[in-house]
Amino acid sequence: ELPVVGREHAPNLIAWLEGQNVVVKAPPRDINAAIANQDEDVILRIGPEFPAQWRKSLPAPLEIIQDSTRQDAQIPVQRLQGLLSAYGGQTGSLRLLARGISPGTATAIQIRRTDLATPEAQRGRMLSFILPYFLIISAFLGGAALILDATAGERERQSLEPLLATPAPRGAIVSGKIAAACLLALVSLLLTLLAFKLGALLSPTVGRQMEVSFMTIAKLVLILLPMVFIGTTLLTYLAAAAKSMKEAQSHMTWLMLLPMLPTIVLLVNPVKTQMWQFAVPFLAQNQLILKVVRGEVVTAQQWALYLAAGFGLAAILWFAATRRYQQEQLAISG
Structure with missing residues (x-):
């Protein structure tokens, strides 16, 4: 379950999240208290400037509200970040294809990790x-x-x-x-x-x-x-x-x-x-x-x-x- 503030500003994003088995629900009245009291693990806020930025193909802001000291909330937060990154990547690739540009050109580097931890x-x-x-x-x-x-x-x-x-x-x-x-x-x-x-x-x-x-x-x-x-x-x-x-x-x-x-x-x-x-x-x-x-x-x-x-x-x-x-x-x- 994911409480979302301002869901009316991004109906396509909400529909995509629901297609990923995310249950979108109304946000609590007091967001800060809900996070502090552990009533909610994470809350997504969509600002009113999101639609205008989206139509201009500019980066549209999203805000993830969380308590980083809560260890049990890390998994929901990481899952939400992964979903939003995937949605942004798909949308960016479609925008490039619409302009006749290969999506691969946006990936200038490919990162590989080598763990040298002792x-x-x-x-x-x-x-x-x-x-x-x-x-x-x-x-x-x-x-x-x-x-x-x-x-x-x-x-x-x-x-x-x-x-x-x-x-x-x-x-x-x-x-x-x-x-x-x-x-x-x-x-x-x-x-x-x-x-x-x-x-x-x-x-x-x-x-x-x-x-x-x-x-x-x-x-x-x-x-x-x-x-x-x-x-x-x-x-x-x-x-x-x-x-x-x-x-x-x-x-x-x-x-x-x-x-x-x-x-x-x-x-x-x-x-x-x-x-x-x-x-x-x-x-x-x-x-x-x-x-x-x-x-x-x-x-x-x-x-x-x-x-x-x-x-x-x-x-x-x-x-x-x-x-x-x-x-x-x-x-x-x-």
């Missing part, structure tokens, strides 16, 4: 795609080794039954295990982010493409903190039912694939950022990480929704893990 530069460009996955997986499974040993490992060594026989509440026991694993995951995450900061200092390519200040690192920690609790509590719940370390470790295969899903979906089908996305695990982290490293603004409403949904899910998983530890057969190894 592999380091290419890796720096791709870092924006793979960085969210590595950060999310580091937070999601950073405490996996400890929590697997503290749950399935203790059950396999038959040391869990004496622990559960102590006067300590089972909820306190499982909470202590989760807290220890979360602390380990948080330390691992901080080391990963500091290594990323050091890499940005040593690699000018990465430093130019992404914002890697200490404020950015603090925001990334806040983004990934709910994922630390979600991953640890989920693995606690799953590993508590495993009778051996090997059985518990079998969950790692599909758990490592979960953070890849939003990256794959966004690469195949880029979507416009919407409020509900900040309540979806993994997708929310992916969107927020990309916003932060690109220096884009995250609103207070987005932060509030994300943190509420993230810590809410972690609380539900923590409750489920503590309930599982109430089962008497948990201490029985088999």
Whole structure:
């Protein structure tokens, strides 16, 4: 869909766009607000001087209204630019033919591109795609080794039954295990982010493409903190039912694939950022990480929704893990 201002000034162009499967619709009342609020990705404005310039075979002005900082709007903008360039090229060729001139004479040069970018530069460009996955997986499974040993490992060594026989509440026991694993995951995450900061200092390519200040690192920690609790509590719940370390470790295969899903979906089908996305695990982290490293603004409403949904899910998983530890057969190894 393409909102067009002044469509009456260029009926032929509008008809051609509609023939290219573009749905032309009326523009919003406040164009600037529509772009700023992400209600529209791009708007085309046709000025009143367009018909006169067109009839004189002079360049007729068209204005593309967009927000260049919105990454999700780049594809619609590029498609519109390509369509308008194609329409202008076709019309220019027809004008030359009408004057008995070959359209090829208007093409004085033919451009060929040779990409001499170094592999380091290419890796720096791709870092924006793979960085969210590595950060999310580091937070999601950073405490996996400890929590697997503290749950399935203790059950396999038959040391869990004496622990559960102590006067300590089972909820306190499982909470202590989760807290220890979360602390380990948080330390691992901080080391990963500091290594990323050091890499940005040593690699000018990465430093130019992404914002890697200490404020950015603090925001990334806040983004990934709910994922630390979600991953640890989920693995606690799953590993508590495993009778051996090997059985518990079998969950790692599909758990490592979960953070890849939003990256794959966004690469195949880029979507416009919407409020509900900040309540979806993994997708929310992916969107927020990309916003932060690109220096884009995250609103207070987005932060509030994300943190509420993230810590809410972690609380539900923590409750489920503590309930599982109430089962008497948990201490029985088999």
